[in-house]
Amino acid sequence: MSTNSLPTPDGPPAAPGLPTPDHSSRLRTALLAAGFTVDGLLDVLGAAAYAALARSETVPALRATRGDSPLETLVRLFLLQLPVPAARAEAALPLAEALADAWVVRDEAADGAGAGQIRATVDVRPYGGPEGQDWFIVSDLGLSVGGAGGASGHHEGVVLGVGGASTTLAGLTVRTPVGSALDLGAGSGIQALHAAQHATRVTATDLNPRALAFTRLTLALSGAPEAELRAGSLFEPVAGETYDLIVSNPPFVISPGARLTYRDGGMGGDDLCRTLVQQAGERLNDGGFAQFLANWQHVEGEEWQDRLRSWVPRGCDAWIVQREVQDPTQYAELWLRDSGDHRTDPADYAARYEAWLDEFEARRTTGIGFGWITLRKSGAARPSVVVEEWPHSVEQPLGETVRAHFERQDYLRTHDDAALLTGHFLLAPEVVQEQVGLPGAEDPEHVVLRQHRGMRRATEVDTVGAGFAGVCDGTLSAGRILDAIAQLVGEDPVLLRDRTPQSIRLLVEEGFLTPTTPPAQGGPDGPAAEAAG
Template identity: 60%
Template sequence: MDPVTMHDSSQVARLRDALGAADYTVDGCLDALGRQAYGALSRSEVVPALRALRGDGGPLATLIRLFLLQSPVPYAQALAALPLDEAIAGGLVVRDGDEVRALLDIRPYGEADTDWWVVSDLGSGIGGVTGPVRPDHVLGIGGASTTLAGITVRDPVDRALDLGTGCGVQALHASRHARSVTATDVNRRALDLTRLTMALSGVANVGLAEGSLFEPVEEERFDLIVSNPPFVISPNSRYTYRDGGLQGDQLCAHLVGLVPGHLAPGGTCQLLANWQHVKGQDWKERIREWLPQSGFDAWVVQREVQDPAQYAELWLRDSGDHHNSDYAARYDAWLEAFEQDGVEGVGFGWISIRRTDSADTTVHIEEWPHAVEQPLGAEIAAWFRRRQALREHDDAALLETAFRLASDVLQEQTGQPGAEDPEYVVLRRQRGMCRADRVDTVGAALAGASDGRLTAGAIVDAIAELLGEDRTALRDAVPQSLRSLVADGFLLFPDDPAGV
């Protein structure tokens, strides 16, 4: 039986029951392996897990060896852990003499109060899989997919779109806060495995559509669009899961350009992307040209930059091409393409866009390689709310607002030992983006006194009296720094529900 049809019968329910009975869940695997061995799996290292399972022939250990470690298991143990005949007929595993080995990766996944199982192709470099992956390879759960899941705004919505769903990770998350989810992919195999992922995980509100980018939903609009697209900048289009088929970073630019036509009023789009750092061009201006000019707010965060050699090595390893005899030739071709295009580096990060229908557009593009606290979805939602609120308040209205200091803010002072006054003061947030803003004496005093009872103007007046400064002049000077403190989430509007 082909995996695409397993969801239509009770057989997938028996498989799900077997996985649950063995406690083949995130928590169950963590308990069985321990944190060290479980963490090593994220680096494709299986030795600690094999050691942790030594001598254990139970169903959970068997499933971990079979699907997570991609190691063959004795037939008798597989028979005790799975509805084996159905798993073989469904193409999930294959019998090889007295052993059974996996043909697909079935991986426990979930949120705090739910368990899912995600089906994908076996990963390269784990177990016995050492060669290049197939052209229609379906990538499993990785750092990119968990990053996107963490930054996605989780407000309840009517319709969500997972564009380029792969194995269905983003659609699983969206299914919990969207009435309906559409998952698209140009790779039919990806849709086949996503269909099995949804059936195995008991998710019923996700529909599938085949096609490139927005083609399957050409006339439709969504409240939430998420995408982990094939953003890799490569000299060819060998692998569907990573190569978009356009030169350089044009796939990401093209995708961003299509977003405005598919967002419902108030809708949000969030996607991961790569962009080129081209000699003689500001990368921020390059990204700015991709973004809508009005009616939408946008926040772009660059998390890291790799030089061309690092980038080529990363993706050659990812596809398993580093095991191939033509590795050096492929590596050289990649570097040649970068050199011809004047590429000095490749940036990675995320792009968040919200439809506001306002003529006054806020576009913020920044580099932020520092630590952040995931999940960031609530922080990104708050960022858009703050931009909208700042747009609606002129300077006079800001001074008449009783702000409150975010609960995670600490103050740091730096100066010479014994000095009467610090050289400078920094306000630092402990959550979300973990920002640090340098402020002057007035800014520090304003933040410290903002407890939601006094207006900013009243606090400024008190500061002016204390410092012996002109009240009117200080009122004129403060709004600019006040807007910055609000924009970065240090000061919150009275009705802001942000908990970060």
């Protein structure tokens, strides 16, 4: 596979038939002037039609855009992908430039039936940035964003727009300012677009040159800085280079073969995801993050957690979260529908289904996991590798939650139990306490601490744990708080100090408590001080 760089800002990537970004600034101005934004769509379509469009149902949107306003014209042209009269297109767009750059074409059929109409050559979708930016994602026509309609009938190099996986990764990514970022497998460019907001230099790679062309269009139409575009597989295009941030929504589907470039890894089993993770360590600068979506096999006779731990490169901490597991039949059916094979001849469908199941049987695959993998280049002699299953609801964006997780791992790694007792902690502001018991009972049967943001974890604690967490406002050390609690409950403070650090460690690891700097000298204040008194 080629590792040569595609032409960068001085010339667009070679992708015949796709638009050029030459007049993207004027086109962007026109789109914004017409209200072709996320908020504008919600206003013109209404909540029900807007939600239906996200499910790839177009009839409500058609009914809502019967007028001739520029916004309604743009919805029909780029989202519903219907031809519109040239006069209406002229009112909504700088049509001469849009035609010259091939964003749209004039549809004049030989019989005159389509004369004077304009149709889009690409899908242009409004997308809201994290700080309210009005962005646009450019992708191939005719695809159902989110995968409901799949890529049936499209060539293997098709480039998808924004789906659930794309937005999940964007929300997970740590957004601290960095010098360099790599979007590996850029697709339509959504990760590169996000990275351009906080990275001085962004490099985007993809095996498919069409994807790089779409990435450039997405960045240009969104008014974002240009990225360096390179063609090639995995880390080949950036050999010898390192980055502060690496993000990838790779073609992680475990399939027999590589029919569709955008989704099928083309390696045996989960080897593509394993290779990507294992090679990421040497591509990271110290302190840098690499964040991926991935699929992995559950193999007969092997713990899936051990399989994933073996992927983590030397010198890296890792946080791996399994969000879902499907059995081989569910998985095969999902991706056969994605590619539209369920609409083909029944015999062909059955043959493809058999091929998937044969592949899984040969590899002793009992299930396929999906989730998030985050690496951080710590260089620690004792790396922190957390592998967990968390199928419950979370609250995006989680980038700050991810960053804080690794910061807490640093703290726990460098603080033994004695040091933990001298530490000061804050109860996370989103944590509430729930008490479970029979009505009228003097004491609850269970006390649960629950997070209402981020990972939304819950953990059961005893009376001491609940009391300890409740007074953690940073003013007193953990040891002094425990001494005060021991006095209140009539327990030996030495024994309490001996048995509590492990519970504190768990509360810190899961984000209920955050280590903090001790207050300046001058006398304690706050709930912890009152407890001590």
